[in-house]
Amino acid sequence: MRHCTIAILVGLGLWAGNAHAQQPPQVRPGSKAFTESGILGEMLTLLARIAGANATHRASLSGTQIAWGALVKGEIDCYVDYTGTIRKEMLPGRDLPTEDALRNALAEQGIRMSRPLGFANTYAIGMKKDKADRLGIRKVSDLKKHPELKFGFTAEFLDRADGWPGLRAHYQLPQTSARGMEHALAYESLETGSIDATDLYSTDAKIRTHDLQVLTDDLHYFPNYDAVLLYRADLEQRAPQVVTALRQLEGRISERDMVELNSRVELDKAPEVQAAADFLRKLGLLRPEDQMYVRIEGPAARLWRLTEQHLFLSAVSLLAAIVVALPLGILSAYRPAVGQVILGTAGVLQTIPSIALLVFMIPFLGIGPAPAIAALFLYSILPIVRNTHAGLTDIPLPLRESAEALGLPGFARLWRIELPMAARTILAGIKTAAVINVGTATLGGFIGAGGYGELIFTGLYKDDKALILQGAIPTALLALLVQGVFELAERWLVPLGLRLKPAA
Amino acid sequence: MLELTGVCKTYRGQAALQPTDLTVLAGKTTVLLGPSGCGKSTLLRVMIGLVRPDRGAVSFRDTPVTPENARELRQRMGYVVQDGGLFPHLTAEGNVTLMARWLGWEQTRIKARLSELTELTQFPADGLARYPVQLSGGQKQRVSLMRALLLDPDLILLDEPLGALDPLIRSDLQADLRRIFRALGKTVVLVTHDLGEAGYLGDRLVLLRAGRIVQQGTLTDLVQQPAEPFVTQFINAQRGPAL
Ligand SMILES: Nc1ncnc2c1ncn2[C@@H]1O[C@H](COP(=O)(O)OP(=O)(O)OP(=O)(O)O)[C@@H](O)[C@H]1O
Ligand SMILES: [Mg+2]
Numbered sequence: 001m002r003h004c005t006i007a008i009l010v011g012l013g014l015w016a017g018n019a020h021a022q023q024p025p026q027v028r029p030g031s032k033a034f035t036e037s038g039i040l041g042e043m044l045t046l047l048a049r050i051a052g053a054n055a056t057h058r059a060s061l062s063g064t065q066i067a068w069g070a071l072v073k074g075e076i077d078c079y080v081d082y083t084g085t086i087r088k089e090m091l092p093g094r095d096l097p098t099e100d101a102l103r104n105a106l107a108e109q110g111i112r113m114s115r116p117l118g119f120a121n122t123y124a125i126g127m128k129k130d131k132a133d134r135l136g137i138r139k140v141s142d143l144k145k146h147p148e149l150k151f152g153f154t155a156e157f158l159d160r161a162d163g164w165p166g167l168r169a170h171y172q173l174p175q176t177s178a179r180g181m182e183h184a185l186a187y188e189s190l191e192t193g194s195i196d197a198t199d200l201y202s203t204d205a206k207i208r209t210h211d212l213q214v215l216t217d218d219l220h221y222f223p224n225y226d227a228v229l230l231y232r233a234d235l236e237q238r239a240p241q242v243v244t245a246l247r248q249l250e251g252r253i254s255e256r257d258m259v260e261l262n263s264r265v266e267l268d269k270a271p272e273v274q275a276a277a278d279f280l281r282k283l284g285l286l287r288p289e290d291q292m293y294v295r296i297e298g299p300a301a302r303l304w305r306l307t308e309q310h311l312f313l314s315a316v317s318l319l320a321a322i323v324v325a326l327p328l329g330i331l332s333a334y335r336p337a338v339g340q341v342i343l344g345t346a347g348v349l350q351t352i353p354s355i356a357l358l359v360f361m362i363p364f365l366g367i368g369p370a371p372a373i374a375a376l377f378l379y380s381i382l383p384i385v386r387n388t389h390a391g392l393t394d395i396p397l398p399l400r401e402s403a404e405a406l407g408l409p410g411f412a413r414l415w416r417i418e419l420p421m422a423a424r425t426i427l428a429g430i431k432t433a434a435v436i437n438v439g440t441a442t443l444g445g446f447i448g449a450g451g452y453g454e455l456i457f458t459g460l461y462k463d464d465k466a467l468i469l470q471g472a473i474p475t476a477l478l479a480l481l482v483q484g485v486f487e488l489a490e491r492w493l494v495p496l497g498l499r500l501k502p503a504a
Numbered sequence: 505m506l507e508l509t510g511v512c513k514t515y516r517g518q519a520a521l522q523p524t525d526l527t528v529l530a531g532k533t534t535v536l537l538g539p540s541g542c543g544k545s546t547l548l549r550v551m552i553g554l555v556r557p558d559r560g561a562v563s564f565r566d567t568p569v570t571p572e573n574a575r576e577l578r579q580r581m582g583y584v585v586q587d588g589g590l591f592p593h594l595t596a597e598g599n600v601t602l603m604a605r606w607l608g609w610e611q612t613r614i615k616a617r618l619s620e621l622t623e624l625t626q627f628p629a630d631g632l633a634r635y636p637v638q639l640s641g642g643q644k645q646r647v648s649l650m651r652a653l654l655l656d657p658d659l660i661l662l663d664e665p666l667g668a669l670d671p672l673i674r675s676d677l678q679a680d681l682r683r684i685f686r687a688l689g690k691t692v693v694l695v696t697h698d699l700g701e702a703g704y705l706g707d708r709l710v711l712l713r714a715g716r717i718v719q720q721g722t723l724t725d726l727v728q729q730p731a732e733p734f735v736t737q738f739i740n741a742q743r744g745p746a747l
Contacts, residue, residue, distance in 0.1 A: 402589035405552055406603050406651075407579035416602070420593045495593035497635035 030076030078231035205263035309450030321380030329388020387429025391422025511560030535706030582652030
C-alpha cells in the first residue's frame with residue numbers, strides 16, 4: 001500500500017515536473033488608461049503570444065505611478081512609456097541626460113529599457129497643412145518669418161514655464177499674444193482660420209482628421225518623450241524569446257503610424273486589438289497563421305465578462321463584510337463603550353473618498369481585484385455594523401427582560417430572540433451595503449480589477465459617452481436587481497410575525 | 505418560599521427601593537400594591553434576579569440567589585412582564601413552548617403540555633398559530649401566562665397582567681386568574697395598582713409608597729387598621745369620585 005502511494009506520488013511529481021517544463025511562460029503586458037497606451041499594450045500582448053507565451057493584458061492602469069509600481073513589483077512584466085515621463089515621474093530629481101544614463105538608472109530597479117520605438121509623444125505645434133504649405137512652414141523656427149500668425153493654446157500650455165513662454169523665448173518668436181482656448185475649440189478655430197497654430201500632442205488622432213502639419217522642433221525646445229518599452233529584467237531570464245519578440249518594435253513605429261493607430265481607435269471606433277493586429281500584420285510580425293492570437297471580444301462576451309467580474313468584486317467584499325461586521329455590530333450593542341469605538345472607526349472609514357481609499361490600498365495589495373475588494377469591504381462595514389447595533393439596541397426592554405426571565409442563556413437569547421427580532425434592520429443594512437457596493441465597484445476599472453467600471457473609465461479617457469453609458473447602465477440595473485433580490489430575501493429571512501400588520 | 509432581607513436599589517442617586525424585608529409565603533397570592541413609580545416592578549425584578557439589589561439578600565427556597573445560579577433558578581419561576589412581553593417573531597405556540605424546545609423536550613410532551621395549558625387558561629386552540637400582532641389584548645395575556653406556567657414553576661410573578669385591558673375582559677381574566685391560582689395552589693406574586701383586584705386575587709396585600717413598604721396584611725387589615733394616613737388615603741382614592 002505504502003509503496004503504491006509513493007509510486008503514485010513520484011509519478012505525479014514527474015508529471016508535474018514535465019508539465020512545468022512544457023508550460024508556456026506567463027507574461028502580463030500592461031498599459032495605461034489612454035488609447036495609445038492601450039493599443040501598444042495589445043501589440044505587446046500579441047507579440048508575446050506569437051512568441052509562445054501565455055499573455056494577459058492588464059489594461060487601463062490609471063496613471064504613471066500605478067503602472068510603474070506594478071512593473072517594479074512584478075504585477076506586470078512590460079509596458080510602453082516615454083523617456084520624458086521616466087525622467088520626470090519615475091526617477092525624479094536625478095540628472096539622466098543620455099539614454100544610457102537612463103537605462104543604467106532603470107537597471108538599478110531591475111527594469112530594462114528598449115531602444116526607442118520610433119515615435120515621440122511630446123508637446124508640438126501644429127498648423128493646417130494647406131496653410132503651412134502655402135507659407136512654406138515646416139519647422140518651429142519658420143514661424144519667425146510670419147509675425148502675423150495668430151496662436152491659440154490650451155490654458156496649461158499657455159501658463160507652463162515649459163510651454164508657450166519658454167517656447168517663445170527659445171525660438172525668439174515675434175508673436176506676442178496668444179489666446180487661451182479648449183483643445184476641441186482650438187481645432188475648430190484652425191478650420192475657420194481664426195487661429196493659425198495651436199499646441200497638440202505629436203501623436204494626437206486629430207492630426208489626421210484635421211489634416212494638420214506638426215512643426216519640427218528644430219531647436220530642440222520640447223523635452224524628449226520617445227516611446228520605449230520597459231520590461232522586467234527577470235522576463236529576460238524567464239522568456240528570452242518573448243523579449244526578443246517585443247523588441248522587434250524598436251524603431252518600427254513612426255509618429256505618422258501612431259497618429260493613424262490612435263485615430264483608428266478614437267475616431268473610427270476600431271477595437272484596440274484590431275488596430276494593433278493590423279499594424280503588426282503590416283510590419284510582417286503577425287503572419288496569417290498567428291491570427292488565432294487576435295482575440296476580439298464581442299460586445300456580448302465583454303458584457304458577460306464584466307458582469308462576472310463586477311459580481312465577483314461586490315459579492316466577495318460583501319460576504320467578507322457580513323462575516324466581520326455582524327459580530328462587530330453585536331459586540332457594539334452589548335458593550336456600548338467598545339461600540340462607540342467600533343462605530344466611530346467605521347464612520348471615519350466611510351468618509352474617506354473611495355478613490356483615495358483605493359489608491360491607499362495599492363501599495364499593500366498591488367493592482368487588480370485585491371485592493372478593490374479590500375476597499376469595498378471597508379465601505380460595506382459601516383452600514384452593517386450600524387444597523388446590527390441599531391436593530392439590537394432597539395429591542396424593547398420588556399422583551400429583552402422576558403427572554404432573560406425565561407432563563408435562556410445569553411447565546412440562546414441572541415440567536416433565538418434578539419437576532420430574529422433585529423433581522424429586518426440588519427438585512428436593510430446589508431442591502432444598503434450591497435447597493436453602495438455595486439456602485440462603488442465601478443472604481444475597479446481604475447486599477448485593472450475589471451467590472452463595468454472598465455467601460456466607464458475607458459469611455460472617460462476616450463471621451464466616448466456611449467462607452468460610459470455601456471458601463472453606467474448595467475451598473476444601475478445591477479444595483480436595482482440587487483435591491484430586488486434583497487427585497488425577496490426579506491420574505492425568507494425576516495420572520496413572518498414581524499412583517500404582519502397588526503389586526504385592525 | 506421567597507425571602508428578601510434588607511434589599512435596596514438606587515437608580516442614579518434616586519432610591520427606587522429603600523431597604524426592604526419581605527417574605528413571600530408558599531401557596532399564597534401576595535399582591536404588591538401602590539401608586540405608579542413606587543417600586544413595585546423593581547421589587548419584582550429583584551425577586552427574579554433581573555435586577556441585582558445594591559444591598560441585601562434574596563433567597564429562594566432557602567437558597568441564596570446569586571448571579572451564578574440566577575438563570576437556573578429562573579427556570580423554576582414564571583414571569584409575566586408588564587405589557588406581556590411576547591416575542592413578535594414567534595407564534596403564540598412558539599412563545600409558549602420556547603423553553604421546552606430549548607430544553608429539548610420531545611414533541612409529544614410539548615403537545616401534551618400545550619393542551620393542558622390552553623385548557624387551563626381557556627385559550628382558543630386555533631389561536632396558537634397566530635403571531636402576537638394578530639391576537640387581542642386578553643389573548644396575549646393568556647399566552648404570556650401559559651409561557652410563564654410552561655415549566656410548572658414553583659413561583660409565579662406577574663407584573664400588572666391586566667393593566668391594559670378593557671373592564672369587561674379584565675373582570676373575565678380576573679376570574680380566570682383566581683380560578684387558575686386556586687387550581688394550581690401555586691405561590692404567586694402579583695403587581696397591581698387596583699385595590700379591588702388586589703382584594704379579589706390576593707391573600708395578602710403589600711402596600712408600597714416611594715420604595716418603602718407601608719403596610720402588609722389582608723384587605724380588611726388595611727381598611728380597618730391603617731398603619732399610616734396614606735393607607736386610608738390610597739384606599740379612598742381607589743373608591744373613585746361618584747361612588
Ligand atoms: N432601569 C431604570 N433606570 C432608572 N430608573 C429606574 C429604572 N427602573 C425603574 N426606575 C425608577 O425607579 C422607580 C420605581 O420604578 P418601578 O418601575 O419599580 O415603579 P412601579 O411601581 O412599577 O410603577 P408603575 O406602576 O408605573 O409600573 C421609578 O422612579 C422609576 O423611574
Ligand atoms: Mg411597574
